[in-house]
Amino acid sequence: MTLRLTARNLGLGHPGHPVLHGVDLDVGPGEVLTVVGPSGGGKSTLLRALAGLLRPDAGELLADGEPVLGPGADRALVFQDDGLLPWRTVRRNVELPLAVRRVPRSLRDAPAAEWIGRVGLDGLADRLPRELSGGQRQRVQLARALVGEPRAVLMDEPFGALDAQTRAAMQRLLLAVWERQRCTVVFVTHDVDEALLLGDRIAVLGGGTVAAVHEVPYPRDGARRTDTAVLALRERILAAL
Template structure:
C-alpha cells in the first residue's frame, strides 16, 4: 500500500536561516508528484525532509497522518549520483537494503533477481559499477531502491546527468515500474518537460515556499506534448519559474 505524505506550515533549513517556510502540501497515496523550482530554491531540501534526513524547524510533516521522524524502510531515496558501492557487484548493490535489514540471505535472492531483471540488467549481476554505463548504474540504483518494497520513492533529479536518449529510456522504465507498483513518488527535476511527462501534479517552489500546484492534463502520455492544455501549462510553469507568473493555488482550493 502506498504512503500519504503531508506538510502543514512546514519550515525547513537551518535555525535562523530557513530555506522553505509555510509549506503546505499533500501527496496522495499512489500519486506521482513532480517538483520544480530554480536552483537553490529548496527542492532537495524538501526531499531530504520527506526522507527523514532533515528535521523540520517548524510546522508538521506527516506520513499517513503520523509525525514523520527519521528515515524509514517505507521511504526510499534515489539521487542524481547513483551512490553505488564500487566494490560491490550489481547483485550485491541491489541486495544492500535487504542486507541492512538483516533479511536472511536465502530470502534475498528472489527479490534481487526479480528486480535486476525488471530493470533490464539480467546477465550483468557480477559486474562492478565501473564496468557499467551511466544509464545502467541508474538502473541498479532504481532496483536497489525498490527491492525493499517501499511505499514511497523520493527521487532527486535522478536522470539529470544522463544523455537525452538514456534519459528517455529511464523515464519510460520508471513509468512502467510505477504502473505495476503504484507506490507514491515525489520526483524533483529542473526539467519542465520531464515534470509534465511523469507527474499527476507539478509543485512549483518559489519565494521560499510552494508557490503553486498544478494538475497535469494527459499525464504520462508522451504523445500529448502538443496538446493545447499541456502547452499552456508548460508556458505557465516556465513563467512562474522565471518569476513572471503569479503564484496560483492548488486546483480545488478556495
C-alpha cells in the same frame, strides 16, 4: 500499500537561514508528484525532509498521519549520483537494503534477481559498478530502491546527468515500474518537460515556499505533449520560474 505524505506550515533550513517556510503540501497515495523550482529554491531540502533526513524547524511533516521522525523502510530515496558501493557487484548493491534489514541471504537472492531483471540488467548481476554505463548504474540504483518494497519513492533529479537518449529510456522504465508497483512518487527535476511527462501534479517552488500546485492534463500520455492545455501549462510554469 501506498503512502500519503503531508506537510503543514512546514519550515526547513538551518538556524537563522530558512530555506522553505509555510509549506502546505499533500501527496496522495499512489500519486506521482513532480517538483520544480529555481536552483537553490529548496527542492532537494524538501525531498530530504520527506525522507526523514532533515527535521522540520516549524510545522509538521506526516506519513499516513504519523510524524516523520527519521528515515524508514516505507520511503526510499534515489539520488542523481547513483551512490553504488564500488566494491559490491550489481547483485550485492541491489540487495543492500535487505541486508541492512538483516534479511537472511537465502531470502535476498530471489528479490534481487527479480529486480535486476525488471530494470533490464539480466546477465550483469556479477559486474562491478565501474563496468557499467551511467544509465545502467541508475538502473541498479532504481532496483536497489525498490527491492525493499517501499510505499513511497523520493527521487532527486535522478536522470539529470544522463544523455537525452538514456534519460528518455529511464523515464520510460520508471513509468513502467510505477504502473506495476503504484507506489507514491515525489520526483524533483529542473526540467519542466520531464515534470509534465511524469507527474499527476506539479508543485512549483518559489519565494521559499510552494508557490503553486498544478494538475497535469493527460498525465504520462506522451502522445499529448503538444496538446494546447499541456503547452499552456508549460508556459505558465516557465514564466513562474
